[in-house]
Amino acid sequence: MGCICSRETVQINSRKYYVRERLGEGGFSTVDLVEDAHSHKIYAVKKIICHGEADQKVAMKEVEYYGLLKHPNVIECFDSALKAGPNPFLNSTSEVMIVLPYYKSGTLASELERRSVRREYMSSAEILSMFLQICEGVKAFHEAKPEPLSHRDLKTANILISGDRSPIIMDLGSVAVARVKVCGSSEAQQLQDLASERCSMSYRAPELFNVESYCMIDERTDIWSLGCVLYAMCYFKSPFDAVYERGDSVALAAISGNITFPESSPYNSEIHELILYMLKANPMERPYIYSVIEKTHDVISTIEVKA
Template sequence: MNSLGLSIILKMGCICSRETILINSRKYYVLEHLGEGGFSTVDLVEDAHTHKTYAVKKIICHGEEDLKVAMKEIEYYGLLKHPNIIECFDSALKDRPNPVLNSISEVMIVLPYYKRGTLAFDLERRSVHREYMNASEMLNMFLHICEGVKAFHEAKPNPLAHRDLKTANILISDDQSPVIMDLGSVAVARVKICGSSEAQQLQDLASERCSMPYRAPELFSVESYCMIDERTDIWSLGCILYAMCYFKSPFDAVYERGDSVALAVISGNITFPDSSPYDPEIHELILYMLRVNPMERPYIYSVIEKTLDVISKIEVKA
């Protein structure tokens, strides 16, 4: 056999051996495994017909409650249409009982693929050489994140909260715009807690779905009689802006040391590096969001207004 014939056979063999995914009669080739969380995996795929690349999120459902949460996530993609919130191109539910994974079904969601990755990835790269973001560009990016969050908080018929806002859940588009992803933790924002059982239930859910270094204090220790609202996201935004300045959340170091993040968060003791390249107004904006008492914390409208004010002051100084 000549070398050309062999190369064709090898190429055909390579195509045939590719893992494929079928979603609503559309075939995708799996190119790469991008990552996984506690409830899902994400693959980079190529549409077999158009050759466009996408990210496919697979959610393994171990029971009816998991399935309900996954279907709710798909519903939220349809409800939340905003340039700073990730869109969903397609989705499918497949009944796939798997005794090994102890699962009853699998939900697949076709999402856009952002080759620049996440804000967390960008900050990790910057941290190596202490490459600080330009203050004005940083605040404008943060403003777009806030605009995305506002879409959650203005959702109808009920305001929604993302509940897991963090740098790893913000993608960066080709034009440097931030895009909020992972709607798996999204919930109705305003929850009235009546009794210790309801409080424990919400606390358990938060510990399962809300990342510790970005989690609001009221979700670490939920009171038996209280009101939880969308301002849980405002705390997370304060942690995100801090990370945009100094590469990590103010509570990441505590988490990495293995110390109590809950105690650190509830104490609300936020410090800034002595050699900070940023104006005091930016620190004030961060502290404005990181108020331990949720009733003293601003709503998203006030955060946007204050961010615009800080941007104008910085631009005047420049």
């Protein structure tokens, strides 16, 4: 048993935390499970490593978005700090640290993985109840002031499950202003590169794979991702995961908009129609979040009547 004073500690503003374990690691950040040295409460600390001013600006923007988005289905931020100055061990110029709640149930992705092994499907009622809450969280992004925001990386791995089984949208690192007018090939390429860096392939909207030189991108990129999330809640994986695993082109599969459902599906046609309603390859044919919520309520009512 090691002495408590030998534990790795993190200082964020006036509070000290003991690092208990590493929860996750990405290309831009790490997440540690920590214990408040004073209250002994457990938190997750996200540490974003910045390699220059541009990185730092993006990280601080993420902190700003936590302040803007106050919703029960969007993760909250308890505290944050910018640690300026170079760190030769991390090859960084600064670090941004964000104190977040810790959910011991983990992510929707990890639950679906466990269920997949046992082929243990969720009931239609549970799926739709959870999905409706995810939609309400997404609506908070799309209604943000002064201008609508898009999450841009909605996927089952970015949805946590709270103690009462509520879904909590996390990871605001990919959040961006929703409505982007693209004027010219260099702007299109810039947005395409950003999407390939920050938006997971199996959940990425078709218009972000091949951004046209003159177009309008809006919050309906998230609606496509929501369609993929609902499909995964039913069948454990996004409709494009199998394409990715085979090494085939996810971009071509998404642009074709050809979605198939397992023959032995335990779900009725209304749920399939709701998924297809969101997975329109042409973004102009895709609904806004309000229509998705309305249609989800309709499907819930239909299922209740049939039951």
